[in-house]
Amino acid sequence: xxxxxxxxxxxxxxxxxxxxxxxxxxxxxxxxxxxxxxxxxxxxxxxxxxxxxxxxxxxxxxxxxxxxxxxxxxxxxxxxxxxxxxxxxxxxxxxxxxxxxxxxxxxxxxxxxxxxxxxxxxxxxxxxxxxxxxxxxxxxxxxxxxxxxxxxxxxxxxxxxxxxxxxxxxxxxxxxxxxxxxxxxxxxxxxxxxxxxxxxxxxxxxxxxxxxxxxxxxxxxxxxxxxxxxxxxxxxxxxxxxxxxxxxxxxxxxxxxxxxxxxxxxxxxx
Amino acid sequence: xxxxxxxxxxxxxxxxxxxxxxxxxxxxxxxxxxxxxxxxxxxxxxxxxxxxxxxxxxxxxxxxxxxxxxxxxxxxxxxxxxxxxxxxxxx
Numbered sequence: 001x002x003x004x005x006x007x008x009x010x011x012x013x014x015x016x017x018x019x020x021x022x023x024x025x026x027x028x029x030x031x032x033x034x035x036x037x038x039x040x041x042x043x044x045x046x047x048x049x050x051x052x053x054x055x056x057x058x059x060x061x062x063x064x065x066x067x068x069x070x071x072x073x074x075x076x077x078x079x080x081x082x083x084x085x086x087x088x089x090x091x092x093x094x095x096x097x098x099x100x101x102x103x104x105x106x107x108x109x110x111x112x113x114x115x116x117x118x119x120x121x122x123x124x125x126x127x128x129x130x131x132x133x134x135x136x137x138x139x140x141x142x143x144x145x146x147x148x149x150x151x152x153x154x155x156x157x158x159x160x161x162x163x164x165x166x167x168x169x170x171x172x173x174x175x176x177x178x179x180x181x182x183x184x185x186x187x188x189x190x191x192x193x194x195x196x197x198x199x200x201x202x203x204x205x206x207x208x209x210x211x212x213x214x215x216x217x218x219x220x221x222x223x224x225x226x227x228x229x230x231x232x233x234x235x236x237x238x239x240x241x242x243x244x245x246x247x248x249x250x251x252x253x254x255x256x257x258x259x260x261x262x263x264x265x266x267x268x269x270x
Numbered sequence: 271x272x273x274x275x276x277x278x279x280x281x282x283x284x285x286x287x288x289x290x291x292x293x294x295x296x297x298x299x300x301x302x303x304x305x306x307x308x309x310x311x312x313x314x315x316x317x318x319x320x321x322x323x324x325x326x327x328x329x330x331x332x333x334x335x336x337x338x339x340x341x342x343x344x345x346x347x348x349x350x351x352x353x354x355x356x357x358x359x360x361x
Contacts, residue, residue: 190282191282192282192283195284198284
């Protein structure tokens with residue numbers, strides 16, 4: 001059975017696209033046939049983050065409007081054949097995104113045997129964001145340890161609980177997961193930043209991952225490489241843990257204590 | 271600011287953030303639940319009224335108003351021309 005997962009936040013700039021790219025790549029690395037879809041019509045960016053912007057010929061809206069078929073529009077990731085990307089339209093009107101069209105595309109992806117459809121939601125609570133979560137079986141709520149991001153995340157949880165198809169039909173509710181990005185353990189320990197337990201307790205959904213603030217994130221976006229592939233960096237390992245937990249592995253939280261890795265560990269690995 | 275401030279430990283700002291957030295989230299969640307109840311009430315009221323008479327569903331307005339210290343549930347319905355007589359024998 002194909003699972004639809006929305007990556008959403010409400011607030012912009014918290015790392016939805018970064019997380020979508022790494023999460024989808026991580027699933028693909030573990031042998032899951034994964035499609036990742038950019039729902040940010042007019043502000044396409046997932047293609048850049050995944051480094052496939054020059055290979056996009058047709059987009060999501062082209063498929064919905066019948067200008068191209070889905071297999072023409074899906075861009076196969078060069079690093080992993082299990083991963084396909086469907087880019088958002090950069091030029092078309094976002095009104096072109098309609099529930100019926102989205103459903104048709106999802107049904108086709110299901111027929112093509114995809115294990116996971118990852119929906120990279122735009123910020124805000126407009127049509128694009130609502131359609132990204134509409135068919136979700138699971139939701140990954142991305143937030144920073146910052147008051148406005150946490151509040152918007154909570155608002156988004158309310159919207160998932162009322163506007164998703166699962167909620168409307170009275171089916172089993174969308175399974176929600178929390179991912180905290182840009183975490184600075186030292187500042188959190190000094191009481192200068194909300195701790196991951198604070199954020200988790202405030203939003204009251206299970207914690208899937210804590211991604212430490214890292215210079216690697218910018219370097220990766222410069223190069224069009226998902227962070228999860230930045231070998232050995234804490235952010236990459238945190239994303240890898242997040243994917244493992246999503247697939248049911250039990251992994252302890254790393255990079256939340258603020259103590260630097262001991263020198264011997266850095267030299268000899270561990 | 272005075273030189274005495276250096277002896278007073280500042281309250282961690284994360285603690286303040288947590289307190290502010292828990293207040294605002296509690297308030298907003300309560301409001302959401304209230305809106306859900308109103309929406310459900312409205313649907314059920316429409317169903318009940320439609321068993322007895324024909325109405326324009328958009329004409330039914332349900333809201334909660336705050337008057338002095340009490341909350342008032344306000345149900346407003348403009349009947350179509352002919353009023354309740356149009357209902358015939360009802361159900």
